[in-house]
Amino acid sequence: xxxxxxxxxxxxxxxxxxxxxxxxxxxxxxxxxxxxxxxxxxxxxxxxxxxxxxxxxxxxxxxxxxxxxxxxxxxxxxxxxxxxxxxxxxxxxxxxxxxxxxxxxxxxxxxxxxxxxxxxxxxxxxxxxxxxxxxx
Amino acid sequence: xxxxxxxxxxxxxxxxxxxxxxxxxxxxxxxxxxxxxxxxxxxxxxxxxxxxxxxxxxxxxxxxxxxxxxxxxxxxxxxxxxxxxxxxxxxxxxxxxxxxxxxxxxxxxxxxxxxxxxxxxxxxxxxxxxxxxxxxxxxxxxxxxxxxxxxxxxxxxxxxxxxxxxxxxxxxxxxxxxxxxxxxxxxxxxxxxxxxxxxxxxxxxxxxxxxxxxxxxxxxxxxxxxxxxxxxxxxxxxxxxxxxxxxxxxxxxxxxxxxxxxxxxxxxxxxxxxxxxxxxxxxxxxxxxxxxxxxxxxxxxxxxxxxxxxxxxxxxxxxxxxxxxxxxxxxxxxxxxxxxxxxxxxxxxxxxxxxxxxxxxxxxxxxxxxxxxxxxxxxxxxxxxxxxxxxxxxxxxxxxxxxxxxxxxxxxxxxxxxxxxxxxxxxxxxxxxxxxxxxxxxxxxxxxxxxxxxxxxxxxxxxxxxxxxxxxxxxxxxxxxxxxxxxxxxxxxxxxxxxxxxxxxxxxxxxxxxxxxxxxxxxxxxxxxxxxx
Numbered sequence: 001x002x003x004x005x006x007x008x009x010x011x012x013x014x015x016x017x018x019x020x021x022x023x024x025x026x027x028x029x030x031x032x033x034x035x036x037x038x039x040x041x042x043x044x045x046x047x048x049x050x051x052x053x054x055x056x057x058x059x060x061x062x063x064x065x066x067x068x069x070x071x072x073x074x075x076x077x078x079x080x081x082x083x084x085x086x087x088x089x090x091x092x093x094x095x096x097x098x099x100x101x102x103x104x105x106x107x108x109x110x111x112x113x114x115x116x117x118x119x120x121x122x123x124x125x126x127x128x129x130x131x132x133x134x135x136x
Numbered sequence: 137x138x139x140x141x142x143x144x145x146x147x148x149x150x151x152x153x154x155x156x157x158x159x160x161x162x163x164x165x166x167x168x169x170x171x172x173x174x175x176x177x178x179x180x181x182x183x184x185x186x187x188x189x190x191x192x193x194x195x196x197x198x199x200x201x202x203x204x205x206x207x208x209x210x211x212x213x214x215x216x217x218x219x220x221x222x223x224x225x226x227x228x229x230x231x232x233x234x235x236x237x238x239x240x241x242x243x244x245x246x247x248x249x250x251x252x253x254x255x256x257x258x259x260x261x262x263x264x265x266x267x268x269x270x271x272x273x274x275x276x277x278x279x280x281x282x283x284x285x286x287x288x289x290x291x292x293x294x295x296x297x298x299x300x301x302x303x304x305x306x307x308x309x310x311x312x313x314x315x316x317x318x319x320x321x322x323x324x325x326x327x328x329x330x331x332x333x334x335x336x337x338x339x340x341x342x343x344x345x346x347x348x349x350x351x352x353x354x355x356x357x358x359x360x361x362x363x364x365x366x367x368x369x370x371x372x373x374x375x376x377x378x379x380x381x382x383x384x385x386x387x388x389x390x391x392x393x394x395x396x397x398x399x400x401x402x403x404x405x406x407x408x409x410x411x412x413x414x415x416x417x418x419x420x421x422x423x424x425x426x427x428x429x430x431x432x433x434x435x436x437x438x439x440x441x442x443x444x445x446x447x448x449x450x451x452x453x454x455x456x457x458x459x460x461x462x463x464x465x466x467x468x469x470x471x472x473x474x475x476x477x478x479x480x481x482x483x484x485x486x487x488x489x490x491x492x493x494x495x496x497x498x499x500x501x502x503x504x505x506x507x508x509x510x511x512x513x514x515x516x517x518x519x520x521x522x523x524x525x526x527x528x529x530x531x532x533x534x535x536x537x538x539x540x541x542x543x544x545x546x547x548x549x550x551x552x553x554x555x556x557x558x559x560x561x562x563x564x565x566x567x568x569x570x571x572x573x574x575x576x577x578x579x580x581x582x583x584x585x586x587x588x589x590x591x592x593x594x595x596x597x598x599x600x601x602x603x604x605x606x607x608x609x610x611x612x613x614x615x616x617x618x619x620x621x622x623x624x625x626x627x628x629x630x631x632x633x634x635x636x637x638x639x640x641x642x643x644x645x646x647x648x649x650x651x652x653x654x655x656x657x658x659x660x661x662x663x664x665x666x667x668x669x
Contacts, residue, residue, distance in 0.1 A: 070604030097579070114405065114584040116572035 056128030142351035160217020169661030178528025183214035216308015224299035255655035282415035367606025397608035449567035
């Protein structure tokens with residue numbers, strides 16, 4: 001795959017993943033059921049395939065050695081909820097989106113094939129890529 | 137009155153009071169301003185009324201720096217000058233553009249925006265701009281165009297007005313009759329100045345040598361001389377006029393030809409909005425009606441430039457549509473549809489009714505594809521390309537100089553060594569990174585940055601190009617050691633030689649150059665008129 005094709009492929013994936021912002025704006029109604037943090041994070045993306053593509057890029061950029069537990073902890077540490085507490089997917093989306101915007105404000109970003117992404121969103125995608133859970 | 141200099145007898149001397157060399161945007165502005173005054177003016181144009189290939193070859197030269205346009209294509213040698221292929225973009229420089237910045241060497245003008253402002257108003261009129269305001273609220277309130285909600289400490293939306301449609305932007309056409317009818321301005325066509333002659337002190341211009349392609353050699357005597365042949369030809373003529381001063385006229389401090397400026401632009405990334413209907417309708421070229429067009433950009437603010445110690449950067453956002461729709465838009469069938477549509481009011485187009493109907497039928501697939509896009513998809517924006525335009529730092533190594541090769545009239549040709557600086561590249565990167573972070577912070581989408589800042593000002597993306605803006609080569613400064621002309625555009629050390637045009641710009645600025653060169657030419661005309669008593 002040429003660099004250009006690869007970029008297009010990545011961009012195409014990113015378009016789908018861009019739905020995260022819409023969801024947090026309340027366009028979708030999701031189950032308020034509380035689940036363990038890891039389960040909620042694995043289900044947070046409606047376009048899991050896109051998130052996984054980004055996640056794999058992120059994992060490759062950090063050497064590919066990160067394990068799911070470490071990434072889960074790093075995502076949780078950026079959010080105002082403890083890792084061992086149950087959370088609804090909907091409220092996690094709101095918190096994540098807030099954190100992502102804050103990351104951009106603070107410049108806590110990563111560059112994946114030129115795409116400027118928040119550290120937290122890249123890690124959340126990486127967790128999705130390492131997770132077998134399917135979205136609701 | 138127009139006179140073809142080729143019809144004059146060999147050795148003829150044109151005697152006048154004010155001589156304007158060049159009949160482009162600056163020259164025509166001067167001619168219009170001088171019309172009706174009590175002194176006689178001769179305007180010398182090297183080309184004819186229209187562009188002719190043989191005259192264009194006199195502009196040929198060599199590019200030895202960053203990739204640039206062929207030099208015979210950068211400016212038009214004809215009445216109207218480079219307005220003959222001007223894109224018509226108009227936007228004034230900001231007050232901040234005129235200020236010196238301590239982190240940008242050689243920045244700052246000796247004059248302020250407020251000193252130029254009255255002449256900008258004249259330039260707006262000369263360019264026939266439909267609106268005489270630059271406030272963004274006009275586009276939002278009157279035309280409903282939407283802009284990104286940018287943090288005013290970081291970015292601003294800038295809107296340029298386009299002189300549209302041609303031939304409004306072709307000054308050689310628009311002002312031909314007016315200049316022809318002027319009683320005190322005589323325009324000599326095909327009259328190429330080959331040498332500026334000075335007395336032994338080198339401080340007073342005593343005359344001009346003029347040559348015609350396949351025609352006679354002439355001379356000009358005047359009291360006042362104004363050089364207005366563009367950012368490449370102005371330094372060329374000064375450097376080539378080296379009989380008294382070996383370095384050329386006005387070049388006692390080795391500044392003529394240095395500080396060549398352009399507005400470099402290159403593809404820098406992509407913006408993917410999080411909404412398919414983002415507030416971006418002002419960006420890119422927008423036709424408000426059949427006679428009015430504008431183009432919106434995102435630009436860096438003075439606050440950001442101060443904080444990051446950078447130069448001005450513009451981000452040009454263009455909506456990208458799928459290739460198949462672009463193909464459909466330019467298809468034979470759609471061309472026929474457009475002609476049929478025009479035929480409702482245009483009898484000529486109606487003459488081809490039968491052929492156009494046939495073309496629509498034969499190309500129905502493309503017509504339907506475009507119709508679908510126009511009806512259902514047009515309002516959606518899936519992605520926008522980002523190109524940057526940088527207002528580069530003045531660089532003395534970026535320069536025009538003479539080479540041994542000569543043109544058909546014996547004038548040495550030039551070589552252009554276009555260079556940029558590390559700060560220019562760094563600024564483009566900072567602008568893109570800040571924009572990417574800002575867009576993410578506002579939840580507006582994501583940005584991809586496709587250009588790499590390796591810190592090397594000699595390597596740029598392959599899409600690097602100029603904006604056809606040749607500036608800075610006879611820069612303005614109150615200090616003769618820092619500039620070729622003073623605040624009134626008079627050549628330092630010369631009693632009767634002035635320069636008009638972009639070559640006097642000491643910085644490139646955030647706006648577009650044509651209106652400013654017209655404004656400065658108007659200001660210069662006033663100054664010279666006072667001087668003439």
